[in-house]
Structures are given as structure tokens and as C-alpha cells.
Amino acid sequence: MNILLIEDDSRISEFIIKGLGEHGHTVVLSTSGEEARERIQSYTWDIILMDIMLPGIDGVQLTKLVRYQRNHTPILVLSALDGTNDKVNALDSGADDYLVKPFHFRELISRINALVRRKKFNEMGTGGVYQCANLTINVDEYAVYLDHKRVELSPKEYKLLLYLFEHKNKVQPRTRILNAVWGIDYDNNTNVVDVYISYLRAKLENGGIKFIQTVKGAGYLFKDPHY
Numbered sequence: 001m002n003i004l005l006i007e008d009d010s011r012i013s014e015f016i017i018k019g020l021g022e023h024g025h026t027v028v029l030s031t032s033g034e035e036a037r038e039r040i041q042s043y044t045w046d047i048i049l050m051d052i053m054l055p056g057i058d059g060v061q062l063t064k065l066v067r068y069q070r071n072h073t074p075i076l077v078l079s080a081l082d083g084t085n086d087k088v089n090a091l092d093s094g095a096d097d098y099l100v101k102p103f104h105f106r107e108l109i110s111r112i113n114a115l116v117r118r119k120k121f122n123e124m125g126t127g128g129v130y131q132c133a134n135l136t137i138n139v140d141e142y143a144v145y146l147d148h149k150r151v152e153l154s155p156k157e158y159k160l161l162l163y164l165f166e167h168k169n170k171v172q173p174r175t176r177i178l179n180a181v182w183g184i185d186y187d188n189n190t191n192v193v194d195v196y197i198s199y200l201r202a203k204l205e206n207g208g209i210k211f212i213q214t215v216k217g218a219g220y221l222f223k224d225p226h227y
Contacts, residue, residue, distance in 0.1 A: 001046035001047065001112075001116065002026050002028070002045050002046050002180060002183065003026065003027045003028070003045065003049060003112075004027075004028055004030065004036065004040065004045045004048045004049070005017065005020075005028065005029050005049045006029075006030045006031075006033070006036040006054065006059070006062070007029065007030075007051045008031045008032065008051065008055060013029050013031075016049070019105050019108075020109075026183050028043075031055075033054045033056045033057025033059070033061065033062045034056045036050075036054075037057065040073070041069075042176075043176065043180075044073075044176055045073050046074075047073065047075075047112055048066075048074070048075045050075055050078065050095070051077075051078055051079060052077060052079040052086070052090060053079070059077060060089060060090055060093045063075055063077075063090065063093045063095050064093045064094060066094065067094035074119050075095045076095070076096060076097045076099060077090045077095045077097070077099065078099050080100070081100075096115050096118075097111055097114075099111055130162075130166075132165065132224050133209050133211075133225050134146060134147045135209075135211065136148075137161065137165060142158065144161065146204060146208070151204065153200075156181065156196060157196060157199055157203070159181050160177070160193075160197070160200060161200055161204075164177075164220065165222055168223070169221070169223060169224055171219050171220070171221045172219050172222075173218060173219040174193045174219050174220070177219065177220065178190070178193055181196075197220055209225055211223060
């Protein structure tokens, strides 16, 4: 997962980054609300871990801003404030869950997994299956089918297709795709996105529906032919 951690306490952030890294996740740290705001607007995240007491824009204000912009990325608040009013205020502002510091790391992992699963379930509906024309993505099976025939994709091809599918009918800039599929630290000057788009087109569009469109100067668009 690509995780944005918004935390100004270096001891806590180092602990979280180390633990999540050991679980195979990519974590980017922001130490202020203003810095986090820019990263939320510029990149796609699987989940946001947010402290409440931040310099500048606090966590509640930032959460309200994120939701006002119709960004539905799961937000898990991590805060030392343990009062009922503090929890209610954060949740009412748009946060999805609230975990009081100090916490057990296993509980943090469990909460993260639950929120990300919930978001994917809500996007997919029941059954863990995406469907578009003659293309099917079965997330439970980690499999892709075209006209009911399985299409063999590499892990990166699958992740790229799933990302574009989850954002279908919305143009995705190359940098955003690069961040979501390859990680924020990947070389922005690479043409790896274009190369993998060509791989997907060769496997999914040979003589059939053209799902992936190039939008000149903007990026790529996964187009639902019925949209």
C-alpha cells in the first residue's frame, strides 16, 4: 500500500514507518497539515494516517478539507486525545476510524487492513469482481478475463490495470499513475508508464474494445464503452 502518515512527533513517526515498512508498505511522512494537503492533492493514497494536533492546519480541519474535495481515501486518526468529544468531532468531520495513542502495532495493522478492504468492497460491490463490457477483474482470484478467457498479466500489469479500472472515466496523469503503481520515489522521468500501457493494450485490445485512451498532454483514461 501507499500510505500517507501525517505526524509531527518524530519518535512516533519513526516507529510507525519502520513497522509498516516491515509489512511491505510504502510510507511517506508529512509533518504539517499544509505539507500533507499538497501531497493529498498531488498523489493517490490507499489510506491516510492522521494526527489531530498538527502545526498549522490541524487534523480535523484537514479532514474536512479532504472530504469537501470529494476525496474518499480512508482516514485513520491516530491521536493522544482520548475524550469522547475528540473522537466524535474527528469522526463527524469525515474520518473513518480513530485510534488512541499509545496503541499496539498489531491493532494499527488490523485497522488499516479493515478500512482498505471496506473501501474496495464499496467500490466493487459484492463478489470482489469488476466488470466492464467483456473485461472482468476478479480481485479474490487475482485474475483477469477477456471474453471469459483468462489473460496472463505480470504483477505490475495487473496493478496498473486495477488502478486505471478503479478510476475509470477519469483522466489519470502519468505522475499519478507512477506514484500509485510504482511508488512516490520512482524516477519521474521514466517512460515505464507508457511501456506498461502498451503491454496492457496488446493483451486486452487486440481487435477488440479499446479500453485505454491516451489524452494528449494529460495522461491516460480507462474508458467504459457504456459510459
